[in-house]
Amino acid sequence: MLSKLSITAILVATGSLISAQTFQRLGTCPSLGCILPPDEQDFLPGQQFDIRFEVHAPKNGSEAFNNGVPDEKFTATITKDHDRKGGKAKSIADFFKLKGSAEPKVEKWTFSWYEDLFAQDAKTPSVVNVASKVYRRVALYEPGTYTVTLRYYGGKTTTAKWTVRELATRKKAKNVIFFIGDGMTTNMITAARLLAHKTINGKYQSLMQLDKFPVLGHQMTHSIDSFITDSANSASALYSGHKSTVNAMGVYADSSPDPFDDPKVETIIELLVRIWGSAWGAVSTAFIADATPIALTAHTRLRSQYGPLIDQALNGVTNYSWPGHGGPDAYFGGGAEQFLPGSGSYQGKDYYAEFAKKGYSVSLNKTSLLKADNKKKALGIFCKANLPVWLDRNIFPENSAKLKNDPAGGSGAATDLPGLKDMTLKAIDVLHARGGKKGFFLMSEAASIDKQMHSLDYERALGDLLELDDTVRATVAKLKSLGILEETLIVVSADHGHGFDVFGSSDTKYMAAQPDDRSKRDAVGVYQNSGLSQYTVEQPGISYNTGPNFPVNWDPRYVIAAGAGANPDHREQYGVDKTGPRTPAATLAGKGSSDFYVNPTDETKGFVVNGTVPVSQSQGVHSLTDVPVYAMGPCQERFGGTYENIDLFYKMAECLGLAHGSNKTIRG
Numbered sequence: 302m303l304s305k306l307s308i309t310a311i312l313v314a315t316g317s318l319i320s321a322q323t324f325q326r327l328g329t330c331p332s333l334g335c336i337l338p339p340d341e342q343d344f345l346p347g348q349q350f351d352i353r354f355e356v357h358a359p360k361n362g363s364e365a366f367n368n369g370v371p372d373e374k375f376t377a378t379i380t381k382d383h384d385r386k387g388g389k390a391k392s393i394a395d396f397f398k399l400k401g402s403a404e405p406k407v408e409k410w411t412f413s414w415y416e417d418l419f420a421q422d423a424k425t426p427s428v429v430n431v432a433s434k435v436y437r438r439v440a441l442y443e444p445g446t447y448t449v450t451l452r453y454y455g456g457k458t459t460t461a462k463w464t465v466r467e468l469a470t471r472k473k474a475k476n477v478i479f480f481i482g483d484g485m486t487t488n489m490i491t492a493a494r495l496l497a498h499k500t501i502n503g504k505y506q507s508l509m510q511l512d513k514f515p516v517l518g519h520q521m522t523h524s525i526d527s528f529i530t531d532s533a534n535s536a537s538a539l540y541s542g543h544k545s546t547v548n549a550m551g552v553y554a555d556s557s558p559d560p561f562d563d564p565k566v567e568t569i570i571e572l573l574v575r576i577w578g579s580a581w582g583a584v585s586t587a588f589i590a591d592a593t594p595i596a597l598t599a600h601t602r603l604r605s606q607y608g609p610l611i612d613q614a615l616n617g618v619t620n621y622s623w624p625g626h627g628g629p630d631a632y633f634g635g636g637a638e639q640f641l642p643g644s645g646s647y648q649g650k651d652y653y654a655e656f657a658k659k660g661y662s663v664s665l666n667k668t669s670l671l672k673a674d675n676k677k678k679a680l681g682i683f684c685k686a687n688l689p690v691w692l693d694r695n696i697f698p699e700n701s702a703k704l705k706n707d708p709a710g711g712s713g714a715a716t717d718l719p720g721l722k723d724m725t726l727k728a729i730d731v732l733h734a735r736g737g738k739k740g741f742f743l744m745s746e747a748a749s750i751d752k753q754m755h756s757l758d759y760e761r762a763l764g765d766l767l768e769l770d771d772t773v774r775a776t777v778a779k780l781k782s783l784g785i786l787e788e789t790l791i792v793v794s795a796d797h798g799h800g801f802d803v804f805g806s807s808d809t810k811y812m813a814a815q816p817d818d819r820s821k822r823d824a825v826g827v828y829q830n831s832g833l834s835q836y837t838v839e840q841p842g843i844s845y846n847t848g849p850n851f852p853v854n855w856d857p858r859y860v861i862a863a864g865a866g867a868n869p870d871h872r873e874q875y876g877v878d879k880t881g882p883r884t885p886a887a888t889l890a891g892k893g894s895s896d897f898y899v900n901p902t903d904e905t906k907g908f909v910v911n912g913t914v915p916v917s918q919s920q921g922v923h924s925l926t927d928v929p930v931y932a933m934g935p936c937q938e939r940f941g942g943t944y945e946n947i948d949l950f951y952k953m954a955e956c957l958g959l960a961h962g963s964n965k966t967i968r969g
């Protein structure tokens with residue numbers, strides 16, 4: 302039986318854990334001694350990484366300790382478990398045979414955090430002083446488990462179990478093409494299929510390309526320290542096999558103020574170039590410094606460091622003797638802000654010129670992209686910010702023409718834009734020519750599925766999902782024509798989802814005619830009143846010229862009625878917005894606050910839906926759902942089942958034979 306005293310102790314301990322839910326001192330470090338990588342992390346044999354130890358001394362707040370003086374004389378050891386030699390603990394420097402001044406010097410800093418929302422309201426942060434050491438660029442080669450122990454404050458310990466996975470070493474795929482539908486869920490794929498493909502008596506007459514993949518799996522998307530992820534740490538998990546924190550990529554987030562000194566992990570690109578010398582590329586409909594494309598090469602706590610991250614994409618991490626990646630062989634997307642000389646580019650430099658100096662062809666429009674020499678490294682930046690979405694490039698081009706997004710820095714609109722398909726097929730040509738026998742890795746991202754889901758613009762999101770499907774279809778045909786389909790693994794997945802689904806149809810004409818919000822809701826037909834998709838029905842006088850796998854009518858009277866689980870205050874009238882992407886919520890003049898309310902100019906014929914997210918949020922947010930994984934090609938059988946997002950990395954890395962190079966010496 303528990304004594305009264307220990308019950309109190311348990312209550313106190315539980316209380317402090319609950320207060321560290323919304324805000325955390327350091328997510329991976331519940332005690333005052335932190336090991337990064339933390340407990341329960343997995344590694345590819347030979348994968349390079351940094352180790353950081355931190356000892357925290359909270360100066361005030363519920364955890365106040367040692368008058369805010371951190372132990373600087375902490376020690377750390379590592380043991381290979383079940384070692385035949387008895388698994389003797391060794392210091393980090395001895396274990397990794399670090400040369401020269403083996404022990405790094407102690408670093409010190411101070412940070413603060415809020416313990417809960419009451420502390421935030423009262424503006425009373427808890428202040429923490431830190432002593433830390435970092436060991437750069439080590440690797441574990443032998444599969445098995447390791448125990449890392451940190452000893453501090455004369456008797457406290459923190460341990461971390463690390464597992465080096467036992468993986469097959471034979472390379473089975475020469476090339477990998479990894480498509481990411483950002484934010485894409487099964488619900489969205491289902492809705493896109495309904496829009497673009499005809500049924501007769503409930504039976505589809507054609508299918509999406511994704512529907513034809515032989516293997517389907519499911520991945521869990523959680524971050525290392527929160528159950529809702531963002532695109533930075535989820536991309537990083539997919540590319541490195543290590544989970545991370547919101548806004549972090551290619552690193553475990555530490556508590557230091559410098560966004561570039563966090564302990565790094567080697568990505569699939571860096572491994573592939575170091576071990577096989579393969580070609581690699583990234584294509585995105587986002588600005589290319591956005592999380593999903595940039596996480597292939599980025600090592601930072603802060604995804605918004607766009608300028609420096611473009612430099613890392615070209616030159617690698619230059620200040621911590623990190624393995625390079627030779628720069629991308631094909632790099633296509635938006636985001637001219639980081640290339641035009643000025644406030645958006647690293648050190649104000651002209652990154653078109655920086656890439657050109659390193660032998661890149663530079664294309665700023667589709668015509669020029671298609672003409673670029675396949676044997677040369679290729680950069681293509683086609684607009685500022687994100688590419689206009691498929692609907693505004695193809696169906697309502699007048700919306701794209703209004704933009705001021707000239708990639709050359711002029712005041713007008715970007716014209717002659719490529720789409721995801723053009724960019725992906727060109728990237729394959731370049732990577733095939735440059736990779737040759739060494740193969741290639743291409744990541745191709747449909748970014749605006751996510752971006753348009755955020756702004757509750759479901760038609761624009763689904764249009765970009767159909768563009769992704771069309772691109773995958775064209776990719777299969779392209780690989781076949783190049784004779785490399787059999788040796789190429791194609792994986793299509795997402796980084797996270799949104800709580801979107803379709804629950805019926807809506808009569809737009811009836812809704813517009815109703816006088817108030819409650820009667821407008823009667824326009825929605827549920828169950829048998831949902832009827833059939835009208836997007837596949839040709840109508841006289843409407844000719845949307847979009848190809849066979851897209852809707853023939855984006856603007857029928859009866860539209861899908863859909864919603865998301867997380868949204869700001871907004872209005873719903875359903876149906877496509879022909880004048881451009883939605884802005885569902887806005888700050889209002891006269892309200893005297895930065896809170897978001899229903900945007901008075903959005904969907905004016907619809908009814909008000911009160912928000913479910915904080916009033917500081919202008920858009921919907923990501924959700925918890927697992928996301929699908931489609932696989933085709935060598936190793937496809939390994940992609941079935943339900944697994945963690947990091948497992949996708951280990952599956953691709955194993956198929957590419959990246960465990961093969963595990964015993965190679967580190968190239969300095």
Ligand SMILES: *[C@@H]1O[C@H](CO)[C@@H](O)[C@H](O)[C@H]1NC(C)=O
Pocket residue numbers: 361362424425426427428
């Ligand atoms: C901790 O100390 C700082 C000043 O150093 C103060 O601003 C803050 O409110 C204090 N926090 C708490 C929880 O007392």
Ligand SMILES: *[C@@H]1O[C@H](CO)[C@@H](O)[C@H](O)[C@H]1NC(C)=O
Pocket residue numbers: 561609610612613618619620
């Ligand atoms: C390291 O490099 C990044 C750019 O990749 C730069 O922003 C940062 O300031 C550098 N840090 C140091 C300590 O030199």
Ligand SMILES: *[C@@H]1O[C@H](CO)[C@@H](O)[C@H](O)[C@H]1NC(C)=O
Pocket residue numbers: 665666667668669716717
């Ligand atoms: C495309 O780029 C090329 C090369 O910079 C330029 O000569 C051409 O005028 C551009 N075409 C269009 C349609 O903007």
Ligand SMILES: *[C@@H]1O[C@H](CO)[C@@H](O)[C@H](O)[C@H]1NC(C)=O
Pocket residue numbers: 818909910911
């Ligand atoms: C939305 O919330 C406001 C209070 O914030 C309330 O006055 C209004 O009736 C609600 N509207 C609907 C449609 O639920």
Ligand SMILES: *[C@@H]1O[C@H](CO)[C@@H](O)[C@H](O)[C@H]1NC(C)=O
Pocket residue numbers: 442470960961963964
């Ligand atoms: C790496 O080296 C260890 C010990 O020298 C050996 O047991 C292991 O088989 C090697 N692995 C590979 C992939 O060569």
